[in-house]
Amino acid sequence: MSTVLFHEIAFGPIRSRRLGVSLGVNLLPLNGKWCSYDCIYCECGYNADNRDDRKIYSRSEVYQALRTKLIAMREENSPLDVITFAGNGEPTLHPDFAGIIDDTIALRDEFYPSAQITVLTNSTRLEDEMVVAALRKVDNNCLKLDTMMADTMRKLNVPAGHCDPERTLSNIEKFEGDCIVQTMFTRGYHNGERVDNTTEEEIALWLDAIKRIHPRQVQIYTIDRKTPEQSLEKVSVEELRSIGDRVKALGIDINVAG
Ligand code: SF4
Secondary structure, three states, X not given: OOOOOXXXXXXXXXXXXXXXXXXXXXXXXXXXXXXXXXXXXXOOOOOOOOOOOOOOOOHHXXXXXXXXXXXXXXXXXXXXXXXXXXXXXXXXXXXXXXXXXXXXXXXXXXXXXXXEEEEEEOOOOOOOHHHHHHHHHOOEXXXXXXXXXXXXXXXXXXXXXXXXXXXXXXXXXXXXXXXXXXXXXXXXXXXXXXEEOOOHHHHHHHHHHHHXXXXXXXXXXXXXXXXXXXXXXXXXXXXXXXXXXXXXXXOOEEEEOO
């Protein structure tokens, strides 16, 4: 298995056709993964891998790392389109997540006022009102919802807490549509069990949820790099586009990666 970890707090910038120039922020350990899910497709590997590193950095250390990076980028006249919270796990698990978002907004305004701030979250911490309030402040809050079936959530996302997609959905509805929903589609086997969130039953239930959320945008994608569960399949672009067409038919903006 060869999954990837980010070994800095502020990493990149990375250039991509979709995001432009993106500076990554990792609030999790630099040599290990910490997440409230343990998705079998996670590009960072399983939570149990690299167990020895549990160190997370303080709000002031994150602030300094980000400030130093932004100063260096500005001195080099480097462009910046987006600051993206991703990294080795779930960023909202950081105990000072809300404060770090405030700091990041201030740094963005000081150094790159036209850059956007994006947070990729797995939606497991939306029962904490401070996390919800912080996510409401950023330009792009991308909330994971891979399935509306508890059995698939258990097998695909492997949650540490509740395994109740309806509860996750109600938490996402707190955003009253001011959010982006992100969904990974894949299928394969794990521990001898079939895992597939692309069946008609899955897609129909997921579309009902999307209709209820009515997000600003839905982003769908499939596996792109090595995954810890190696039996997982990449879903074809045609299949993703056909799911995307059904989202579009609901009057919701859709972004299909692939
Ligand atoms: S939610 Fe993201 S970081 Fe966490 S296990 Fe899943 S893919 Fe990995």
